[in-house]
Structure formats: structure tokens, C-alpha cells
Amino acid sequence: MNAAADAPVVRVRGLSKRFGTVRAVHSVDFDVGSGEIFGLVGPDGAGKTTTMRMLAGVMQPDSGSISVDGIDVRGDPELAKRRLSYMPQRFGLYEDLTVRENIYFYAELFSVPRRERTERGAELLRAAGLDGFENRLAGQLSGGMKQKLGLVCALIHTPRVLLLDEPTTGVDPVSRRDFWAILYRLRESGVCILMATAYMDEAERCSRLALFHAGEVRHCDTPQGLKAAMPGRLLAVRTARPRAARAAIAGLAGVLGALLMGDKVHVRIDGAEGRSAQLLAALRAAGIDDATVEPATVSIEDVFVALLGERGS
Amino acid sequence: MNLRRLSAMVYKEGLQILRDPRSLAIALVMPLMQMALLGYGVSLDIKHVPICVYDQEMSQLSRSITQRFDAAGWFSTVRTLGSQSELSRAMDGGTCIAAVVVPVDFSRRLAATGSAPLQAVFDATDVNTSNIAQGYLLGVLADVNARIAADYRDAHGLRSASLGQVDLQASTWFNETLDSRNFIIPGVVAVILALIGAQLTSLTVSREWERGTMEQLISTPVTALEVMLGKLIPYFAVGMVDAGVCLALAVYWFDVPFRGALSTLAVATALFSLVILGIGYLISVRFRSQLAASQIALLVTLMPTTLLSGYTFPIDQMPRPIQLATLVVYPRYFITILRGIFLKGSTLADLWQPMLGLVAFAAAIVWLAAIAFRKWLD
């Protein structure tokens, strides 16, 4: 497939976890190579966090195997933990400790040499735009700053594998840019990054994506590959009344899906001839005269809805 | 075990204690509050115990003795009785807790034999109060005896080996100043440690689960043993400091006699701390909510320390089955040791039995605590 195939750093096979009757994660397989940013995306409750936790060695799988940097996580989770860093979905640092105290605490737990601790800590803080806040209590940081501090703490020991569970949720665009700048640099240095994300623009930046749905990975490919795999063609309908337009279009023959995207409607149609004309006619019949129809560039969001909606319905 | 990780855990936990006003209050203010409460306020000294006096002799000596009961403030003479039947009625009706009878021939016997009994009847429905009243009475008599001796010396201009003695023919406890404070205060050390176990240690692990910090902590190479020691060492330090504060207050402020060796006390305190903190930690590991943890901890640390441990109520006055049950009430060993060291000057050799009890409990609890923590989310 790509880099992941020849040298997988993370290798997951048949990973499953149930909570009572809920199949939180079911028979998940994927490989991630060094220098990849692997995205886990999917609706709420799809099993992303559960997968991350099992990879981090903090939750026991029911079955399946996970290997991280050649180490069997189920067999020797403690050894694997030295090679990886996990940033939970919920803020996991000590709010009653300062920024520096948190960083040093994690540095000590990973036995980072003292000198490296100071230098690397300062460097990471600068990269995260947190320099000057060293003595502030973590609990008094803004949401975005907390997340960046989380990343700094996760990176203080130079992990081989970085597990980030929705690290930028609730983070402002500027902080997100800082965040991604750090991730790109890590990728260059060969760190293998896995991140769950709810943001489509972030998914777009990942080298590969795993689409989770109801505990299963439904599709796993590069963003381009996923777009190419999307069945049908995509048209954009522009009108002053997008909601009404969507309602008018939704049930038509040949329409595979209609997705509201801000001021336009993305309509996925099958390959048959003359579909645009049919759309315009239907819109006019519904009293929408200002509509224009043109081919649209596929966004990753269209792909998700198309791929997941398909089986979900 | 890795020393760097351990010291990081200890340092972090210490900072958290120092920055949490509630923890600080419990660690610093509690010992003072408990001491003040038990030293002054809810001192088990019962003032103005209602007594009746049946003075059959009505001599100058007998009157000087009966007057002294009221003078000390311990008793209030609620009635002077004129007959044995009146005495029975007063006791039955609950008019008084105790009745003192001065026999007809009291002065004569004292003069003739050098010793004379004073009779006292106690209402034993409240064993505790009647015990205390008996203690007070002995105190008054000790005072009376001293005076008689002094008068005797003055009158005869010599020291005599056999001085006049008024005696109650009752055994007194080692607590010879008759201040129940001396009996209670050494036990406060145990209560303070139990409080720290119940209110601080029991929350340390559950707090991390609740706040979400545990998920990140268990994703690091830190070991279960390092987590346990990292959490216990700071609280152990707090406990020992608090015990020291209590000891200093007891001795220098409340004048409780301290007759034993400090080292023996330190060993016993350390052992008891291990038990209490270990229990708090075990509970904290088991219950991932702070509320549940603190409730359960109160139940298994503070409750047994204040009840059934002999802290306020002497074990040897409990019914036999309950006495046996107290063998598993681990604070009793420590309280026995505390009292022994403070009041009797007991040595390690005297105290080997309760010490062994503490060692056994400490070993079991620490072992359980060491294997209890699991680095997994459910």
C-alpha cells in the first residue's frame, strides 16, 4: 500500500473489546509506519478512544494483537509504555501543578536525563507558544493551552509512537496551527503519530485515515484514496435556500446523498446522464429558482458521509 | 523500583498536599482542633457530679471532709441525708450518682488505728461516670490524707511512718492525677492518624481516577509499587509530624506525664501510621469515586479508633464478648501502647504483645496495598 507496509511501527490485528453487550471495538486491523500521521475518524461512540486505550496499554483487549515498535503490547505493556506517549481525550495533567512541574514530572517518570529535560522542555514550550507560562498552574490555562501542554508532556521523552485522542478539540485555530507545526516536525523525525480527530480539515492532513463506525474500521486509506473510492459523482447546488433545496433533492432517483455544506448542498449522484438537468427541474418545481448546479471538489466529509452512510442505513 | 520515578511521585504528591487547602487544613489544623476539643471542651471530666452525703458522725473532721467535695468543683452535694433508707431512695430515684457515708465511729477509729474507711455507693448504671466519680473521690481523699498527715506533723512535731489514713478501699488506676484528660489525650495521636488515613490518603488514588489524571499516569512506566510508596510517603511524613505536634501539646500544654521512651513511641506511631495509611490507600484503590472512598475510610479507620479501641472507654470494662472482638480492632493495640508509654513508662519489652499486634497488621496491610493497584482502566 505505502510506507506502512514495509516497516510498520504499529501493527494491530483482530483487536476487539466489548463492554457488556456493546461491541466497542470489533476485529480491527491496521498498520502504521514511521513518519506517518494516522487519523482515526468516525462518529461519537465509534470506538476510537477504546482503540487508543488498548494501544496505550491502559486497557486490556478481549482479543487481538498489538505490536508497538516490535513490542507486544499485550505481552509486555510496561516495556511498550517506554516507547509510546498517550494523550487521553480528557485532560490528564495535574491542574494543581504548574506548567513546569507537570513537564518535569513526566520527564522524571520517563527517566529523561536532567539536562535534556531542561533543554527539551524549553524548546517544546517555545514551539507550543507556552514560554512565559512556566509557573502558571495548569488549571489556570485556557483550553487550547492545556492541550498544548498535554502535547509537550507527551513529547518530553522522545517517544517512538505518539497516541493523541482528539487533541485539538476545543482548541482555537491559532493554537491548532502551533499544534500541527509540532506534529509535522515530529513526523519528519520519524515519529509514528496516531490521532483521533473530529475535525475534517485535520483528517485531510493525515497521511492515512481509518474510518471507524460501530467499533469497526470500515475503510482505511489515504485521504485521496478514500475520495477516489467514493461511489458516484459530486455536484454542488448553490441557492439562497439550501435547506429547502436539500429537502427537494433528497428523494430523487439517482441521488445517492445530499449533504448541507454551509451555503451549498453537496449532492452525490450516480453515473447516469442528465442528472444535473433533473436536479434543476426538481428544484424549480419546488419553487427554488435561483439554484445553480456545478461539479464540486470532494471533501473528506463527503467521503465519510458517503462511505459510512452507505452501510449505516 | 526506580528512585527517580519514586521521588517524582513523592514530590508531586507533596506539592498537591501543600496546594490543597482542604488537605492542609486536615493535616495542620485537625491536630490542634482535636487537642483543644479533647483537652478543654469535650473533656470527659464530668464536673459537679451530683452526690449525697450521709454524715453519721457529724464531727468537725467529718464535716471538713464532706465540705471538700464541693470545694474541688468535681462534686455538688445535692442533699445531706439523715438515714439509710433516705440514702436508698436518693440512689434509686437518681438524685445522685454517688453517696458518701461517714461512719459513726470515723474519727475515733482514725485516731485509734490510724486508718478509717469512708463508705461510698456508686450508681453503676453509667459505668464510665461512676468510674470517674470514684476517681474524683479518691482524689479528694488523697488531699484529705495529705492534710491529716500535715496536721499530725504539726501537732506532734515529728514525721511518722504510720500516719492517719482515710481510705476508700477502692483500687485506683495509674492515672493518679485523676484527670481523665491524661487518659484520653495520648489516644488523640491515634485519632489524628486515623483522620489522615480516612480523609487524606483514601482520596489520593480515587481523586486521580475522578479527575482523569490516572489515565495518563498509568500510560507511563511508573510501577504499582512506586505509585503506592509515592502516595504513602508524603502522608506518612504528615502523620509523623502531626503525631509530634500532638505529643508536644500533650506534654507541654496539657501537662500529661510522659514516662516512657520517645523511640518506643516513634516505632509504634510509625507502625500504626503504616496500618492506617495502608488501609486508606487500599480503599482509595478499590473505590474509584472520592465520596465512596472517604465514607468507607471513615468506617474502617476513624470509627474503630474512636469506638471499641479503649480510646474513651476502657476495654477491661467492656462485656467479655466485646473484649474479644476488640482483638481485631487494630487501633486498640496502638492506644494500649500510647497509654503505656505515656502514663506507665512501659518499655518495648512490656509492650511486646500490642507491638506484635501492630506489626502483624502493618505487614498484612502493606502487602495488600502493594499488590492492590492495577494499571488498567476497567
Ligand SMILES: Nc1ncnc2c1ncn2[C@@H]1O[C@H](COP(=O)(O)OP(=O)(O)OP(=O)(O)O)[C@@H](O)[C@H]1O
Ligand atoms: N469504560 C467503558 N464502559 C462501558 N462502555 C464503554 C466504556 N468505554 C467506552 N464504552 C462504550 O464503547 C463504545 C465506544 O466508545 P469510545 O469511547 O471508544 O468511542 P469514541 O469513538 O472515542 O467516541 P467519542 O468520539 O465520543 O470520543 C461506546 O458505545 C461507549 O459507550
Ligand SMILES: [Mg+2]
Ligand atoms: Mg473518544
